[in-house]
Amino acid sequence: MIQYDKEYSIFKIDTPHTSYAMGIADDKYLGHVYYGRKLTDMNLGYLMRAEDHPAAPSVLPREKTGFFDCFPMEYPFGGTGDQRESCINIKTEDGQQGLELAYVSHRIYAGKEPLTGLPATWGDNCETLEITLADEVTGIRALLSYTVFTDTDAIAKSVKIVNGGNRNVYLTKVFSSSLDVEREGLEVLTLPGSWARERRLQRRRLGYGSAAAESVRGMSGHQDHPFIALLSEGCTQTEGEVYAVHFVYSGSFLAKVMEDQFGRTRMVMGIHPDSFCWKLAPGAAFQAPEAVLVYSDAGLGKMTRNFHDLYRKHLIRGYWRDKERPVLINNWEATYFDFNTEKLLSIAREASGAGIEMLVMDDGWFGHRESDNSSLGDWYVNEEKLPGGLKYLADEVNKLGMKLGIWVEPEMISEDSELYRKHPDWALRIKGRKPGQCREQYVLDLSRPEVTEYIYGRLKAILESANIEYVKWDMNRPLADVGNAVLPPEQQGEIQHRYMLAVYGMQERLTHDFPGLLLENCASGGGRFDPGMLYYSPQIWCSDDTDAIERLAVQEGTQLLYPLSSIGAHVSDCPNHITGRTVPFETRGIAALSGTFGYELDITKIPEEERKQIPSQISSYKKYNHLVRNGAYYRIASYQENHLYDCYMVVSQDGAEALLTYVQVMAEANQRSRRIRLQGLLEDALYEIEGRTYQGATLMNAGLLLERMKGDYRAKLIYIRRYTSRY
Ligand code: DGJ
Secondary structure, three states, rough: EEEEOOOOOOEEEOOOOOOEEEEEEEEEEEEEEEEEEEEEEEEEEEEEHHOOOOOOOOOOHHHHHHOOOOEEOOEOOOOOOOOOOOOEEEOOOOOOOOOOEEEEEEEEEOOOOOOOOOOOOOOOEEEEEEEEEEOOOOOEEEEEEEEEOOOOOEEEEEEEEEEEEOOEEEEEEEEEEEEEEEEOEEEEOOOOOOOOOOOOOEEEEOEEEEEEEEEOOOOOOOOOOOOEEEOOOOOOOOOEEEEEEEEEEEOOOOEEEOOOOOEEEEEEEEEOHHHOOEEEEEOEEOOOOOEEEEOOEEEEHHHHHHHHHHHHHHOOOOOOOOOOOOOEEEHHHHHOOOOOOHHHHHHHHHHHOOOOOEEOOOOEEOOOOOOOOOOOOOOOOOOOOOOOOHHHHHHHHHHHOOEEEEOOOOOOOEEOEEEEEEOOHHHHOOOOOOOOOOOOOOEEEOHHHHHHHHHHHHHHHHEEEEEEEEEOOOOOOOOOOOOOOOOHHHHHHHHHHHHHHHHHHHHHHHHOOOOEEEEEEEEEEEEOHHHHHHHOOEEOOOOOOHHHHHHHHHOOOOHHHHHHHHEOEEEEEEOOOHHHHHHHHHHHHHHHOOOOOOOEOOOOOOOOOOOOOOOHHHHHHHHHHHHHHOOOEEEEEEEHHOOOEEEHHHEEEOOOOOEEEEEEEOOOOOOOOEEEOOOOOOOEEEEEEOOOEHHHHHHHHEEEEEEEEOOOOOEEEEEEEEEEOOO
């Protein structure tokens, strides 16, 4: 529910269990008042301190900049006195900066308007508050939108900037969210990483000064994640407060927290200003991407479940959203580039016999691509490798009762390609410089509509040429040499964002033109695993590191925010191609079962005793996937923290059944069993676990005993079923 109280000049936005409040001070300035547990009171304006010291500008004009520098501005503007991190700044045609945004009007309406060209949360059961602020001197208007859904504890925020003046203005910075938090001893949580080591949890004490997560790579990236959270001191999975913000965007971003001289903390999120400058002609508008805010008063676990609920119900779209996904086998780690139709069909024959439902042909089926050094852009099938083309392959795979999926990398161009020989200027490049290669490839300049049109046209033709039911959309290098010969000098700062809009535009068309298609995004593993991409594809490849043990950490960081149904996870061959580690096949299967589940190995070559386990792994997938997809997720223990074991569970929304995953990474000596305290069960219910019954409250408070297994890297799946509702 959203309310405006005229008497107190207070806006209050309620989700089922939280409130977010703003107030108007000095009849002009929109201040942030509160975000936390639900409040019923509207008398909240005193929290902005605008009436006491330092007094508001109308009372004490001689201290106006001092007021700006400590007022909890809801959408802080730069250049006029607030010296903390601002959300917006501009450059005028006179080359000058500075804004002063004042409250003009607001409206509250049922529903939510889509963000043109951008991914965003959606739904019918929601309400939106739109507040208009304006700068008298330039005519710039900022329209702040806040949407709340009746069934989710999250707030979706976005900002639209309109040039209401009569001269061009250049937006040099436009963030999507700011939140001032007044609390001592805050810690910061971010998700840094690297290729094959994505989204590791990093926590540190904040103190005076700032901390950030950021990308200027033109992609959200492996190295930082567009997420930042402030935690109360010592916050755990079950206790403590969390203020979190996640960005529904896949390009360069800045997430920053900053504690100021008064011990108050500001947390901002938006497009990275370093690579951004957008021209706004008179009357023109710029829509900044959406940011979502979650508050939890019961630790990180509750934050996680709020994000999962929001994304499952109000971000992911399309035919596959709530459905069990086909068990796939991908040939990347099986063959790399060395395959042909016969090899693929031999994998498919064996796979279909084992119960696998889809063959995914990875990189190397087009142009003359025998390695990663050529042919990107030449989206024509290589008939030497695949005689009869995609049609023949799809038909043969379909005859085996399987679906066919393919890999593409539409955003790239190889120097050794027909496309590059014809259009060298289609690669992003800075005037006078030869662009630098990465994986021997360049980035296509998708900010140019003719490039996008061509690439999308090829993609569409390929998908229409055969029965292709799945696409893995890969992106294997960051943007660099960002420039082109088309946009005028004053608009070169728009290229990165235009690029992102073009990627979104192509994926929107794809999902529209092929509504039954299962799209999986990917970027050298999980380099663009973000809420923006999740809007277009219900699943994203999580990491190129398929080692089940390494994967525990990658999956933990990913599960912190994303529903398990969206996390691509495969069983691969051992010794693992990246780490060289050998892990029992059963453990590899159990680790992958908490994601979308599939295989990435040469099924014709793995040992017979492993191949024999595949049908039972698939039947576990069929048996438990409804819980993995829809259940509430609880993180019980983290191998990243304890270095010994990992444990998490999913509980059906009605508490009637649950699945516990336990991975004993190291077999400790002289340790017979471990007591594990479960979560999320019904206190009074009686549960059955492996033939014994336990009370829910006992399992959650006293725990379950898990026997030590023989050897390292052992895993166990434990199914928990409600026996009776009352003990
Ligand atoms: C990177 C992906 O993450 C891999 O799974 C694979 O598709 C390769 N690219 C292919 O080039």
